[in-house]
Amino acid sequence: MIHSLFLVNSSGDIFLEKHWKSVVSRSVCDYFFEAQERASEPENVPPVIPTPHHYLISVLRHRIYFVAVIQSEVPPLFVIEFLHRVVDTFQDYFGVCTEAAIKDNVVVVYELLEEMLDNGFPLATESNILKELIKPPTILRTVVNTITGSTNVGEQLPTGQLSVVPWRRTGVKYTNNEAYFDVVEEIDAIIDKSGSTITAEIQGVIDACVKLTGMPDLTLSFMNPRLLDDVSFHPCVRFKRWEAERILSFIPPDGNFRLLSYHVSSQNLVAIPVYVKHNITFREGSSQGRFELTLGPKQTMGKGVEAVLVSSQLPRGVLNTNLNPTQGTYTFDPVTKLLSWDVGKINPQKLPSLKGSMSLQAGASKPDENPTINIQFKIQQSALSGLKVNRLDMYGEKYKPFKGIKYMTKAGKFQVRT
């Protein structure tokens, strides 16, 4: 399975290596660097690179490449999924997953990697179990440890490891018992030049933050479960119950976790919450181009559209821009040609717009494609698909928990072709 792991930063240095079997020389990464050089963008490095004796499978997260060395046949997704899990764990432990954070906590990282894989086969990847084995570093604990000489490492086998609910540790205690659920929907859409929708899909997740004492058994039911076209569950959800009654019944892990992700099919009509009016032109022979962009709300169910961010990759020929936003700020990076406009909140009475001119390279022919516009936004307190949680019940414990449910809609990959 996984032989070794190398962590490579964006400048191409290996800053951490870990071997689970015999040591593999770091020169194996030369093949990776070659591929990295060939790729125009960091994302274009192929995830699987065959070399004469090994196979390199890499993921890129937070501008760090996690390069796993494989020696024989293994499902590539197995490795990829595992590497992502490693990143998630680091993020969970250190708050961020950056080169600096990893270097600072190199011992914890090593202990974690040691627990997560045995001989290249995943051993413990469940965050609840890992946290019992190796306590996450906090400032308080660091201080306490230096004084008392106690350690970050648990002495007992985590109880979860052996139970039928490996995701939950036992003996959880809270003074305030609370369970929060965030229904977050992302809308992916491609809008064509004329403003009509080419494709639109809603992907949703329910993220939970559960801090409940003991072994609570929760059920969550929806007003309109039929909306959900395809779902994937956290292992804690009882699948049979869902199949039969469309009710989510589960013993939750302790802390933050993703309970469910779902897909609302593209067959249903999706209401697009914003519209864009644009007029981007390059004239032949002239070194000037016009740029006009206006945003407006549409079908938002009365909720405000917030945190709007417009970005666009302008053609290579554009040298600079001279634009005027009616609200917010805009930046243009002349090197990467990336235009981004932080709009903020859309006021329906006074629609935000960005107008002005672009200066083009003199003498160059006009670009044949207009740039694509990517839009990000948030709508609080509403789930675009109309999904509604009906009720949340708790069994198995006697106290009354505090329950909260929040809805939010976000733009996923929302693109407007111009």
Added chain:
Amino acid sequence: MLSMSTNNLSYNDQGGSDSAVEVGQETTPTSSSNAGAGFGLFSTNFKKNDDLKEMLESNKDSLKLDAMKRIIALIAKGKNASELFPAVVKNVASKNIELKKLVYVYLVRYAEEQQDLALLSISTFQRALKDPNQLIRASALRVLSSIRVPIIVPIMMLAIKEAASDMSPYVRKTSAHAIQKLYSLDPDQKEHLIEVIDKLLKDKSTLVAGSVVMAFEEVCPDRIDLIHKNYRKLCNLLVDVEEWGQVVIISMLTRYARTQFTSPWREDGLFDENSETAFYESDEKKTENEDEKKSYMMDPDHRLLLRNTKPLLQSRNTAVVVSVAQLYWHLAPKHEVGVITKSLVRLLRSHREVQYIVLQNIATMSIQRKGMFEPYMKSFYVRSTDATHIKSLKLEILTSLANEANISTILREFQTYVKSQDKEFAAGTIQAIGRCATNISEVTDTCLQGLVLLLSNRDETVVAESVVVIKKLLQTQPTQHSDIIKHMAKLFDNIAVPMARASILWLMGEYCERVPQIAPDVLRKVAKSFTSEEDIVKLQTVNLAAKLYLTNSKQTKLLTQYILNLGKYDQNYDIRDRTRFIRQLIVPNEKSGALGKYARRILLAPKPAPVLESTYKDRDRYQLGTLSHTINTKASGYLELSDWPAVAPDQSVRNVEVIEPVKEWAPSLGKTGKSKLSKSSDDKFYSDSGEEEGSGNSSSDDSSSSEESSSEVESDEEKSSSQSSEESDKSSSQSEKSSSESDSEQKKKTTKKPPQKKTVKPTAKDSDSDENGNVAKEACSSSAEETSSGSDSGSDSGSGSGSDADSHSGTEHKKKTKSKAKPKMEVKSTKEVSLLDLDDFTPTPVTRPKMSVLSPSLLGDLEGLSLSNISSTMQVSGPAFVPEKSHDLLHRMTGKGLSAQYQFPRQPCLYQPSMVSVQISLTNTSDRPLEQIHIGDRSPTGLNMHCFNTIECLLPEASVTVSLGIDFNDSTQAANFQLCTKEDQFSVSIQPAVGELFLPITMTEQDFRQEQGKRLGMNESSATITMAAANTTSQPISRQVATVANLGVVPSGQDNIHRFAGKTASTGAVVLVTVELRGESTALITINTEKSVMGPMLLRDLKRALAQA
């Protein structure tokens, strides 16, 4: 010391060069942090190591820990820290667990380089392997097995074997991991490791399943036979296995299924699986007459796999989803594959790398099965933010999905892509348009027009790609398109991309007759620039020249010769070669001969149009989802997916031993289950699967199955009993004389002691009325007597005399009962027997007191005398070591989460000597605590049983082992009782094998003979058997006998005779077993005991055990 210092030196030399780099890095602000204390010292590399050594040798844990942390930081950076090995290894036994762990990490990293020093640490691990804390046991095994030092292979082997039978599933899981490590260290251990794998495969813990299958795949993926028995268990456990294990198990089961089931893909097959029942029935029919194979029927095991993997499509783990998808793709009937589509499309929302792999798999699938993904076409639309390799994969899929209905949508989408700023992608789109045009004839013209428009594009890559694609398209229908060719000729000046130039030249040459004016002109132009062209263009120039020479030699003769001359002196040998060849072919001279005549036909032959195909066309030769599929070459260690077998191999190999609490004769059935079931399994097939752990089948299945199986058992019993009765007939005829004698004696109701009396067991306390022994059939054991025996524990019964001699079992009523010399047998007791025989479970309290008064008290005095002298010669000994076999008492499905297993520890019972001790391990598999577990009603009501104390609370996943004492009264009748929790009551039963009712005793050979002499005739049963080849030496024989019955070995003077002795637990009747080898493989088994019921039963079990390997 000397060696150490040299070590040091050499390291420092290295370190010196390193440190220079280090200094530079350390000045960067990123590493000035809390761990920075360690990093800060990097610059002073020379001091640092001494410093670390000092810290490690101090007696403060905190200093040591600090040092270790810094060393780990070194290792993480890829620095060499091996010279600290001696200092580090000293701390391996540290009490501080974090320090210990860090030392482990270090040890594993450097043990290979410092083998001798690493050996110092081994004893620590060996000690830790015995630690009561399972985490410590497991981590000791982990580290021990990770130390790649060949010398310790035997130690590892031992540790693995031990850990494989550890109580803790976590330790067993670790041992499964260790198997692979040992295998890679020393492949010679394969055979031993396979044994361990086989053992662990039988493990029922979900924790172990994934790891052991991984080990299986690594060590012996071809030993598919090990899987048969565990196949259904694995299928049923699958949902509960951790996600990584699921991936491994699914891919293994995919391979397995391809070798074991027939193809569900037969085109003419009727897929009538509408209802489960119809399907099951028809399957039975099929097995009845194998010839009738017209319609395909899926093996139920095949169906089981598909059914149990389907929920995993909902897993959050993408690797699991794809592995289920590939399983369905490779195993499911065509019309069922559709279920995977949605899940795969869902994964497209995941990370970039996941998308890449999933799209690759979809690309392969969509070539064969357009329909699957067509409804989701829009999910494959390209976004400008996608990475290039994702874009081209999406393009690939869109092209495969194109058909007459959706082509216009797709082409419109492609138009956007062509304009993309990513030119590589735009070029890819043009190729895709070309493919659409050839595949769908309706749009060929439209596509061609569109492509021609692209020829005026400003971007060269786009134009060049268009030219290449147009060339291919024109080849398919060249007649109408001379104007396009002309247009392209005009472009020739502006295009610099070699491939495009070559394509135009080729077009000119091929269709020169359609553009007679232009072609020579193009040749003229290219002749000017010939020397500076790329090779591919030069080759096409030569071709063009040749073709024009043949069709239009007037205008082009000189040009051609010029080009051929240039080509003759070209630097590239290919071009020189081609030039020479063309010259010989087209320019007539004396040497050219016959070939010249055909030059025209050779060069201007009509050429077949190229087929534009997907690059994913041939990827389906690899199993989907594998690394080999991704890189499109065979990765090392790739296991081919075999083709479906034409005829399915015997499906009965997957049948598992039935362990049924309700059943009679369970243990003996258990032992023989394999052979028997495979013979007649077909009709019992479903019951088996129904009983499997965790199977989704309802309890109704279970009950029906138990009916079936018990009926099966009965028939079997009849068979064997008739056999044994024949034997006993034989023996009884031998003892005819004595029996007739005894008959008469019996009538007299005398209390005269027969010679056998002396054999009474040593313990006077061993109460029990002899009547028990008389009871022939185990089902009839008299509860009435049981209670009586409980009350008069003080009286010694003459159990030795107690055996009456019906040759029992199912047919005993017909048999004439011949009791051998039972003088003390009262009439009453015989009456009692027959009474009980008739109605098994109705104890008659009225009769009880009589018996208890009569028999034991009478005998007690008489026999007390003989006790002392015998006890010295016959002593209860410890049981021979045999693997403990546990039986299901209560399944977790029926027990609402409470599961119980029992086993016979074969120890004398603490509570009462007449009891057989039973260990019950209770496990709470539910998710709530179970309270007040205790034993409720028992039946027969008089059952003498020592219960365990009520367990107040059993937490989820906790398990507890309790021991019971049960007085079985020397019969194999099941003890039925109720296991109660606070809320529920479950009826369970414990069914002892006859062999479990004995206690082993030791005696001398002489005593054995003497005792044997007292138990001849009716009390002797014997049989001649053919032994399995493996059982012909003394050790296997002892082992087999010990497995069957709890008997002690009696030292034997002769090599070919093996003796074993024991006594029954309740009555203490002596049981003597002799196995005499006669010739190569035959043996005579003789059993001497007054318990004439138990004798033949034991004989039967022994025969069976010795006959099989």
